[in-house]
Amino acid sequence: MTLATEPFILNIGPLHPSTHGVFRMRVVLDGEIIQDVEPVFGYLHRGVEKLFEQRTYKQNIPLSDRLDYVSAINNNWPYVMAVEQLANISVPQRAEYLRVIMAELQRIASHLLAVGSVMNDMGIFFTAFMYMFREREKIVDLLEMVTGQRLLYNYMRFGGVSQDIPTEFLPALDRFLKVMPGYLDEYDTMLAGNEILLSRTKGIGVLKAETAINNSASGPLLRGSGVNWDLRKSAPYSVYDKFEFDVPLGTAGDCYDRYIIRMAEMRQSLRIIKQAVEQMPAGKEKTPTPLRLRPPSKVRLLRVRLPPACTVKSRTRSLPVMVTFVIPTPRIVTSLEMTTVFDNTKVAQSESSATPPFSTAARNIG
Amino acid sequence: MTTNLDLNSIALRLKEQYGQVVFAEPDYLEVTAGALPHIAGYLKNTPGLDFDFLDMVTAADYTDRFELIYRLVSIKNNTVIALKVKCGRDRAEIPSLAGLWKGAQNQEREIYDLFGISFTGHPDMRRIVLWEGYEGHPLRKDFKEKAYDAGN
Amino acid sequence: MNEEIKRNLLFTTVDGALNWARKSSLWPVTAFTACCTFEFIGASSPRFDIARFGMEVLRASPRQADLLVCAGTLSWKMAPQIKRLYEQMAEPKWVVAMGACAISGGIFHDSYAVVPGYNRLVPVDVYIPGCPPRPEALLAGFETLRKKIAKDSITRPRA
Numbered sequence: 001m002t003l004a005t006e007p008f009i010l011n012i013g014p015l016h017p018s019t020h021g022v023f024r025m026r027v028v029l030d031g032e033i034i035q036d037v038e039p040v041f042g043y044l045h046r047g048v049e050k051l052f053e054q055r056t057y058k059q060n061i062p063l064s065d066r067l068d069y070v071s072a073i074n075n076n077w078p079y080v081m082a083v084e085q086l087a088n089i090s091v092p093q094r095a096e097y098l099r100v101i102m103a104e105l106q107r108i109a110s111h112l113l114a115v116g117s118v119m120n121d122m123g124i125f126f127t128a129f130m131y132m133f134r135e136r137e138k139i140v141d142l143l144e145m146v147t148g149q150r151l152l153y154n155y156m157r158f159g160g161v162s163q164d165i166p167t168e169f170l171p172a173l174d175r176f177l178k179v180m181p182g183y184l185d186e187y188d189t190m191l192a193g194n195e196i197l198l199s200r201t202k203g204i205g206v207l208k209a210e211t212a213i214n215n216s217a218s219g220p221l222l223r224g225s226g227v228n229w230d231l232r233k234s235a236p237y238s239v240y241d242k243f244e245f246d247v248p249l250g251t252a253g254d255c256y257d258r259y260i261i262r263m264a265e266m267r268q269s270l271r272i273i274k275q276a277v278e279q280m281p282a283g284k285e286k287t288p289t290p291l292r293l294r295p296p297s298k299v300r301l302l303r304v305r306l307p308p309a310c311t312v313k314s315r316t317r318s319l320p321v322m323v324t325f326v327i328p329t330p331r332i333v334t335s336l337e338m339t340t341v342f343d344n345t346k347v348a349q350s351e352s353s354a355t356p357p358f359s360t361a362a363r364n365i366g
Numbered sequence: 367m368t369t370n371l372d373l374n375s376i377a378l379r380l381k382e383q384y385g386q387v388v389f390a391e392p393d394y395l396e397v398t399a400g401a402l403p404h405i406a407g408y409l410k411n412t413p414g415l416d417f418d419f420l421d422m423v424t425a426a427d428y429t430d431r432f433e434l435i436y437r438l439v440s441i442k443n444n445t446v447i448a449l450k451v452k453c454g455r456d457r458a459e460i461p462s463l464a465g466l467w468k469g470a471q472n473q474e475r476e477i478y479d480l481f482g483i484s485f486t487g488h489p490d491m492r493r494i495v496l497w498e499g500y501e502g503h504p505l506r507k508d509f510k511e512k513a514y515d516a517g518n
Numbered sequence: 519m520n521e522e523i524k525r526n527l528l529f530t531t532v533d534g535a536l537n538w539a540r541k542s543s544l545w546p547v548t549a550f551t552a553c554c555t556f557e558f559i560g561a562s563s564p565r566f567d568i569a570r571f572g573m574e575v576l577r578a579s580p581r582q583a584d585l586l587v588c589a590g591t592l593s594w595k596m597a598p599q600i601k602r603l604y605e606q607m608a609e610p611k612w613v614v615a616m617g618a619c620a621i622s623g624g625i626f627h628d629s630y631a632v633v634p635g636y637n638r639l640v641p642v643d644v645y646i647p648g649c650p651p652r653p654e655a656l657l658a659g660f661e662t663l664r665k666k667i668a669k670d671s672i673t674r675p676r677a
Contacts, residue, residue, distance in 0.1 A: 014599055017548050017578045020555065022596055041472075042495030043596040044552055047629035049480070050504050054628065063625060069553035113556070133563035140560075151556055151650050213441065216420050216469025227441060229419075234444050496631065497595045504630050511630045 007035055014043040018121035057083055057158070057293040065152040071110040073102050073143075076156035081237065083158055087295035090287055095160035096239045097280040101173070102143065102155060104269040104276070108180075109139040111262045111269075118259070119191065122200045128191060135183050138176055145169050158293065160286020170277065177274055184266060192260075201255035208253055220261045225253035243275045371445040376415065380405055396450045402436075403461045405449065409438055410466055416442045420467040423474060425481045427507045432458055432483055453483060462488035480505040533671045540584070540610065541667040543572040544660070547583035549603055552590025554617040554650040561653035571660060580606040585663075588636040589650075591619040591626055597633050604640045612667070614659055615642045618649040625649065 013024035022043035028036040048067065052060050064079040065072040077099065084091060116132035119125075140150050146165050147153040155162055191197050207217065212225040222229055230247040232240040248264035250257030377395055384401045397405050409417040417438035426433045436449040453460055462485035463470040474485045475494040482503035484491055493500065502509050530538075550558060562568040562576070577583040580603050592600060604613070615636050618624030623634030636642055643666060646659035 014596060015549050015603065017576070020550070022551050042497070043593060043599075044591065045495035045593055045595065045631050046591055046626045047504060047631040048626075050509075051626065051629055066553060066625065070556060130564055133560070134565070137560070137563070137565050150560070150652055151553060213419050214468050216422075216467065229441050235446075495595075509630075 005030060014040070020117055057295070058291065061156065062152070062154045065154055069152060070113050071106050072152045073099075073106040073155050074110075076154070077103060077238075080156040080158055083293065083295065087158070087289075087293055089159040089289055091160055092284045092287060093239070093281050094164075094283040095285050097276050098161050098165065098285060099156065100238060100240070100243075100276045101273050101280075102146065102153075102161070104273045105139050105142060108266045108269050109136050109143075111266050112136045112139075115187075115259060115262050119197070122196065124191075124194065124196050128187070131183075131187065131190070135180065138180075142169065142173055142176060145172065157286050158289045160284070162286075164285040173273070173277065177270060177277075180270055181267065184263065187263065192263075197259070198256070201259060203252070203254050203256075205255045206253050212253070220258050220265065223247065224250035224258035224261050226250055239276075240272075242279060243272045245271050371415065371440065371443050373445075373447060376409075376447070380408065383408070394448045394450050396452070399451050399453055399460050402449065402451050403463060403466070406436065406438070406463055406466055409447065416440045417445075417447060418442075420463070420469050421446070423463070423470055423477065425477045425483055425505075427481065427505065429455075429507050431455055432481060434460060434477070434483070436463070458483040459486055460484075461486050464488050479503070482506060533673075536672060537668050537670055540670075541664040543575075544585045544612070544663070545575045545577050545583045546573060546585045546587045547580045547603065547607065548576045548578055549580075549586060549600065550589040551592055551596060551600075552619065554589035554620070557650040557653055557656060558587060558589050558616065561656045566653040566657065568657070568660075571657070571664075573660065580604075581608055583607055584611050586611065586613045586640065587616055588613060588620040588640075588642070589616045591624070592633040592636060592639075593631045594633055595631070597639055600636070601639045610670075612643045612663060613640050614644045614646060614663060616646050616656060616659070617651055618647065621645050621647065 008029045010027050010029055011024065012027060013019045014022040024040040024043065026038040026040065027034050046066075048063055051063055055063070061076060061080065064075050067075045083089075112132040112135055116129040116136075119128035119132075143153055143155075144150050146163065146169060147155045207221065207225050209225045209227050212222050212227060217225070218229070226249050228247060228249055231237070232245075233247055245268045246264075248261045248268065250261055373395075380395065380397075384397075384405055395405075409415055417440045419439040419441050421437040421439045422435075423437075424435050426435070432453045432455060434451045434453060436451070438447050438449065439445070440447075451460060458481070460483055462474055464474060464485070465487065471488070471490070472494060474488055475490065475492065477483050478485060478488075478491055479493045479495055480503055492498070496504075504511075560566060562574055568574055573585075580586075584607065586604055586607065588600075604611070613636070615621050619626060619632070620636045620642075623629070623632050626632040627634045633639065644659050644663045646655055648655050651659070
């Protein structure tokens with residue numbers, strides 16, 4: 001027997017325990033199935049691009065930290081690299097390796113947070129989250145050892161990084177590299193066969209490869225749909241061409257695949273860090289640059305894996321003419337018209353399926 | 367960025383078909399606003415080219431004109447190409463690419479919000495990050511911020 | 519009998535009892551807007567363990583909470599929601615401004631979209647500087663708030 005039901009409109013956010021930031025969705029529900037979603041952005045629009053135009057090149061580095069605040073180092077990178085190319089600044093090899101090590105550590109921290117909070121939102125509550133935060137703190141400690149900060153590191157500089165690693169860092173990193181695979185195994189035993197996780201992610205929020213490409217999805221979202229596109233492989237920047245690592249790919253394109261990919265990427269990051277530590281040469285950590293940079297008039301656009309693409313436009317002045325960041329999240333959230341994009345989406349999964357790194361979808365677009 | 371396709375020959379082919387295509391920098395094509403949807407569609411749908419991934423859309427204010435930059439990626443060929451479109455400042459209008467790429471939809475809305483360039487044929491041309499009733503477009507170079515508590 | 523009374527009865531003022539209850543179980547509302555959130559979550563995670571101070575119960579509903587932790591940048595678009603959230607909280611309630619953005623707009627103070635400080639919207643009791651403040655700083659800030667609560671009196675109306 002079928003019951004006549006009416007669609008139910010629910011407003012989620014902008015402040016909701018599962019948004020971990022500010023993001024609003026107006027969803028049309030039929031029972032537990034999401035029929036339509038209208039995302040509302042801008043609750044954390046901070047006008048960063050305008051601020052970039054009002055500060056000197058160097059003053060802008062801390063601003064780039066705050067774009068995606070759970071992976072600050074990876075946010076520094078495209079901006080710093082773009083300006084380096086504009087002003088023809090060379091980066092010492094050691095600095096490149098330091099960048100890779102720090103960025104990959106940051107990626108693990110970010111993925112832990114992503115997986116942990118998704119688990120939290122879908123009903124495993126704080127259990128998984130607490131485990132993952134335990135390891136995240138270990139990474140934060142490592143990063144703090146080098147940069148002196150816990151969240152927004154302001155680590156990269158034009159022509160290198162702000163400081164070399166202290167002598168205690170490498171032994172500590174070594175200890176971390178030894179224990180982390182064990183922790184990842186622990187998560188796998190705890191989660192990979194977990195009924196709550198399986199029933200709420202398997203076959204849910206299926207994103208087909210063509211739709212993912214058409215909607216400009218990127219990162220684990222795109223690879224979850226089986227598209228082999230990882231900038232570290234396809235367009236290696238920095239020293240990524242010197243490492244051996246795999247790009248984990250999904251098959252079904254559902255939430256479970258995206259979870260599996262994040263777990264697998266953490267292992268790959270560990271692999272990269274291990275190789276980077278082995279290969280890292282001695283030398284200086286940065287080339288000195290003038291306080292007031294005046295790059296020649298040019299445009300440079302750079303894309304780095306993980307959050308943003310960065311465009312910097314210069315005109316022989318000490319202030320950049322224009323800086324643009326493209327954050328992947330809003331692009332794909334465009335496509336939150338679930339019925340056409342994701343098949344079989346349920347309420348609890350809107351979160352994990354739709355918003356890539358995790359749910360601070362509203363961050364700053366622009 | 368590695369290039370597996372010869373961008374020069376693509377530019378020549380486009381020139382034959384649509385005219386007015388200038389091959390500017392190593393990976394930029396300058397196209398006119400009118401030809402933009404056709405060229406984008408050609409790049410997207412031609413087998414062998416397959417620029418099916420719209421990486422980003424952004425705009426720049428040159429005080430005398432706007433310039434829009436579309437960055438297309440061909441995942442199959444691992445090639446990137448960028449399209450530049452110039453557009454006047456007083457009646458800024460550009461054909462929308464939201465029909466070709468859904469991913470363009472929100473990015474165009476963002477450009478509309480922050481630069482005031484409107485996209486014809488866009489299904490939902492509203493402000494995206496700023497609230498309704500906000501005056502001005504902040505990323506324009508001549509934008510003057512109103513004192514924030516003047517109205518409150 | 520006398521001995522029993524001595525062991526089981528405590529004498530204090532009404533203020534003392536109330537303030538003791540209030541300061542020992544501050545329940546924050548989950549209203550986190552930006553970066554500082556993660557230091558707050560860090561503080562509530564096993565390592566810093568905010569539960570030691572009876573604060574681990576994060577309430578999703580403002581009506582069940584008595585502490586608003588302003589963690590992160592506030593945009594003008596978000597401002598009405600925060601104001602409303604504060605108004606929905608039941609008295610007595612306290613506000614902690616966490617981090618530079620919550621205090622003054624911080625690094626974004628000159629942006630067209632950012633509220634330069636939560637104190638333009640809601641009365642703030644304790645300011646915790648930092649960008650973002652470390653969990654230790656956050657705990658110290660809460661300790662300051664508890665001292666402030668301890669001085670409160672029911673005969674003195676709250677602002």
